[in-house]
Amino acid sequence: MTMLIPVLLAADDTLAAGLRDVLASIALTGGLFFMFVGAVGVVRFPDAYQRIHAASKCTTLGLAGMLIAALLHVWTLDIAGKAVMAIVFTFVASPIGSHLLAKSAHHAKMEQWPGTLSDELAQDKADPNYSVSDDEIGVPEGPTRLVRGEDARSMRVGAA
Amino acid sequence: MMMHLPDHLAPLLVASEGVTPWTRTMLDMIITGGIILMSLGVLLCMIRLLKGPTLVDRGLAADTISIQIAGLVLLLTIRLETLVVFDVVLVVAILGFVSTLAFAQYLGRKGAAV
Incomplete structure (x- = not known):
């Protein structure tokens, strides 16, 4: 570590750009890895729920790593604001x-991989004390009813 | 301002006008590999989009394709060092999110979406 101190003190623009490029390469490699792994998972996983799991990894970590790489390489205030926003x-x-997406898939009773161990949403739906029925997941038909105060408190899971 | 450096670190400062620093070369190589890798990812998601047994799989594959295209635009931003195309990333991300929401809403209303 002590070897790095004179380098950082003497950092002119070229050297700072080089160091930022190294960091950008690391972030870009990580982002590309997660992007590709997400795409492979979308194809290879046996079940719609597991595919959703793979795709969300790809979105968050992959895109974040690549945005950090772009921020480190271009290094202006414009791209900093936009990258943090993204x-x-x-x-x-x-x-x-x-x-x-997973909720609507479960609502449509999509079949699961045979090795799936637990399905807590199905258990909750079978529970008569559970406050959200199947019909309320999509767009409800007829006028919606607002529940306030004591009614809402008594509708809480397990309160009845 | 240039301070004194130990001799074994001097080559770090040599890269100057006319010479491409090795860090830039490395980044360019990673970008070239990344374009290939993400195009492959788009193709994989396209397979799932075409053969996906249910509507949820197709919507999921379309969402993943939009994210991969945003990543490709990011690679273009890094390669060109310009902000001209960077807004596309935000627009594609927002469009993907909104379309996923609308798709899930449609599936929930349709009920048996398989």
């Missing part, structure tokens, strides 16, 4: 999309 957006949006 990273935050994908980290929020990708789990939401995967969750909704």
